[in-house]
Amino acid sequence: MINLxxxxxxxxxxxxMGLIFIVDLCTDKxxxxxxxxxxxxxxxxxxxFFFKDTGTTFFGAYISDSLSIFFKIxxxxxxxxxxxxxxxxxxxxPQYTGEYFILLLSATLGMLLMVSSQELVTFYISLELLSISxxxxxxxxxxxxxxxxxxxxxxxxxxxxxxxxxxxMSLIYGATGAVRFTEIAIALTANSPSVILFIGLVLVLVALxxxxxxxxxxxxxxxxYEGAPTPVVAxxxxxxxxAGFAVLIRLFLIAFGSLKHEWGILMVVLSAVTIxxxxxxxxxxxxxKRFMGYSSIAQAGYILMGLAMASFNGLCASLFxxxxxxxxxxxxxxxxIIFSRKTKSDNIEDYRGLWRRxxxxxxxxxxxxxxxxxxxxxxGFLGKLYLFFAAVESGFTWLVVIGVLMSVVSIYYYLKVLKxxxxxxxxxASPITLFFWEKLALSICVTGTVIFGFSPYPVFNHILxxxxxxx
Numbered sequence: 497m498i499n500l501x502x503x504x505x506x507x508x509x510x511x512x513m514g515l516i517f518i519v520d521l522c523t524d525k526x527x528x529x530x531x532x533x534x535x536x537x538x539x540x541x542x543x544x545f546f547f548k549d550t551g552t553t554f555f556g557a558y559i560s561d562s563l564s565i566f567f568k569i570x571x572x573x574x575x576x577x578x579x580x581x582x583x584x585x586x587x588x589x590p591q592y593t594g595e596y597f598i599l600l601l602s603a604t605l606g607m608l609l610m611v612s613s614q615e616l617v618t619f620y621i622s623l624e625l626l627s628i629s630x631x632x633x634x635x636x637x638x639x640x641x642x643x644x645x646x647x648x649x650x651x652x653x654x655x656x657x658x659x660x661x662x663x664x665m666s667l668i669y670g671a672t673g674a675v676r677f678t679e680i681a682i683a684l685t686a687n688s689p690s691v692i693l694f695i696g697l698v699l700v701l702v703a704l705x706x707x708x709x710x711x712x713x714x715x716x717x718x719x720x721y722e723g724a725p726t727p728v729v730a731x732x733x734x735x736x737x738x739a740g741f742a743v744l745i746r747l748f749l750i751a752f753g754s755l756k757h758e759w760g761i762l763m764v765v766l767s768a769v770t771i772x773x774x775x776x777x778x779x780x781x782x783x784x785k786r787f788m789g790y791s792s793i794a795q796a797g798y799i800l801m802g803l804a805m806a807s808f809n810g811l812c813a814s815l816f817x818x819x820x821x822x823x824x825x826x827x828x829x830x831x832x833i834i835f836s837r838k839t840k841s842d843n844i845e846d847y848r849g850l851w852r853r854x855x856x857x858x859x860x861x862x863x864x865x866x867x868x869x870x871x872x873x874x875x876g877f878l879g880k881l882y883l884f885f886a887a888v889e890s891g892f893t894w895l896v897v898i899g900v901l902m903s904v905v906s907i908y909y910y911l912k913v914l915k916x917x918x919x920x921x922x923x924x925a926s927p928i929t930l931f932f933w934e935k936l937a938l939s940i941c942v943t944g945t946v947i948f949g950f951s952p953y954p955v956f957n958h959i960l961x962x963x964x965x966x967x
Contacts, residue, residue: 499553502560505544505568506608512536513601520594530586533579533597534933541572556676557618558609562962566815567611567742570822574735575604577826577940580933581833582727588837589637589725596636600731603629607739611746615676616665619743623661623707626739627654630732634724646723653716657706664699667692677751684754697752697759704747708740710800711770714793721789726836729785730829733792734822741799741818745811748803749967756806763804768898770797775902779909784832784842787913788825791868794906795821801895802883808963810886815959816952817879820867823944824876827864830937831857838928844913849922857928858917860938865910867945870903875949882956 500507515536520529544565552559578600586593606626613619631654635647669675671693672683684693706713721729748759774794781787799821802814832842834857839846851858867876880903884896930938948955 499551501549502551502553502558504549505540505547505572506605508540508543509601509605509608512540513598513605516594516597516601526586526593529594529597530583533601534576534583537572537576537579537601541569541576544569544572552614554618556678557615558612559614560612561966563746563966564612564742566959566962567738568608570738570819571604571607571611571735574731574738574822574826575600577830577937578727578731581730581830581937583933584837584931585725585727585833592636596633599629599633599636603633603731604735607735610739611742613743613746614678616669617675619747620661620665623743624658626736627658630654630736633728633731634720636725636728640723642723643725644723646720649723650716650720653706657703657713660699660706661703664696664703667696667699671696677747680751681753684752689755694758697755698762700747701759701762704740704744705766708737708744708800709793709796710766711773711793711797714770714774717793718786718789721785721792722783722842726785726829726833726842729788730826730833733788733825733829737792737796737799738818738822741803741814744803745814749806749811753806760804760806763800764892764895767797767800767804768895770794770800771899771902772797775905775909778906779912782844784844784847784913787844787909788828788832791906792825794902795825795868798880798883798899801899802886805886805890805892807886807890808967809882809889811963811967812956812959813879813882813886815963816882816956819955819959820875820879820945820948823941823948824864824867824874827860827938827941827945828868830934830941831861831864834928834930834934839924844916846922847913847916848920849925850917850928852922852925854928854930856930856935856938860942861917862914863942863945865914866907867949869907869910871907873949875945875952878949878952 516529516532519532547565550561586596603626606622606629609622610619610626613622631647631651634650635644637643668680671690672680674680674683702713709717752759771794774790774797778787778790778794781790799814799817802810802817836842863874867874870877870880884899887896
């Protein structure tokens with residue numbers, strides 16, 4: 497039986513895409529498309545907060561539960577903030593305004609379907625919807641050779657990851673005779689896992705590691721981040737990463753829950769290597785977008801730490817850290833987008849004396865980077881604290897030691913940027929003006945970063961109930 501009520505959020509996104517397409521086709525006034533995209537994404541976000549329908553449909557291939565709804569709220573918040581941060585960017589690049597919004601919403605639709613997928617085929621189709629939209633968005637600025645290069649690199653490496661994923665999925669199907677996650681789990685409990693299954697599992701983990709930017713499958717992130725339009729990079733840095741982790745949670749804890757010791761060890765190793773390499777490679781960067789790319793790689797290692805524990809507290813910590821990462825990272829990228837609009841530069845050197853030109857931007861960047869570094873009392877500190885607690889509880893104290901040491905390293909390179917902002921001086925002292933929608937985005941990001949740091953208990957209690965019902 498098919499129950500379309502469970503797909504209300506996805507259907508609303510499709511309706512919004514259709515409305516933008518029709519309006520963009522019928523009028524040359526780009527302001528209308530911008531208003532519809534902004535108002536529509538905000539309306540769907542508000543609707544998602546009150547969406548409570550749960551169950552399965554499409555013969556068990558799609559599920560709506562508290563875990564998927566939690567992730568959908570994060571995706572919709574991400575796309576709403578990116579849309580309002582893109583408004584000025586699109587005024588300077590108005591030729592494909594409608595297409596830009598449709599591609600953003602198309603990628604978001606892929607994320608929404610991914611987190612509700614209960615079987616391999618549905619998951620793969622959703623992933624490709626996200627991936628193809630992302631490739632095009634990376635190359636959105638056709639006159640810019642760096643943007644075109646970013647799109648080509650992302651396409652080629654993404655196609656390779658998709659091929660690896662398909663091969664791994666075919667091996668899993670061959671070993672278990674099933675594509676649904678629950679049926680795979682039943683097949684694994686009925687029969688001992690074969691070598692073919694383990695190979696398939698490793699290949700799927702490799703492909704998903706590419707999507708979330710885990711070392712050594714991170715090679716696309718710095719180049720794509722540097723070349724793609726900055727609002728698109730902000731969208732990637734949060735949405736794609738959260739979607740990848742959402743699939744990892746559902747696939748590995750449900751389908752491969754009986755093998756959590758085996759894949760848990762793999763994830764622990766990947767987490768340690770990613771934390772170390774991401775933080776160390778961020779130090780010499782001079783481009784702020786490449787800098788944030790390596791920072792996001794390190795953050796992926798921390799999130800993977802919680803999932804690798806395969807425990808109740810580990811999963812709770814990962815979900816909370818994903819929320820913390822959304823606000824902190826978008827906080828930083830909001831400043832980068834606005835600064836790039838004014839100066840046409842992404843060089844860290846050009847951030848000299850930013851506090852004189854815009855105290856608001858300087859303070860926002862301070863909050864964002866200190867939260868990403870894990871400085872109390874911001875939300876990033878509590879996120880890392882929960883992750884470290886879960887790892888110690890599971891007996892991985894050595895991983896916590898690595899995490900703490902690399903957090904100190906991250907604070908060092910974040911302070912290098914803040915030194916430019918607050919201590920160094922610049923000859924250019926022209927003020928940076930902020931538009932209303934940019935102020936709104938900055939306010940939302942800073943509020944989330946600070947409030948959830950001071951008062952995390954309501955949202956963390958909600959996460960506890962989500963994980964309890966999921967497990």
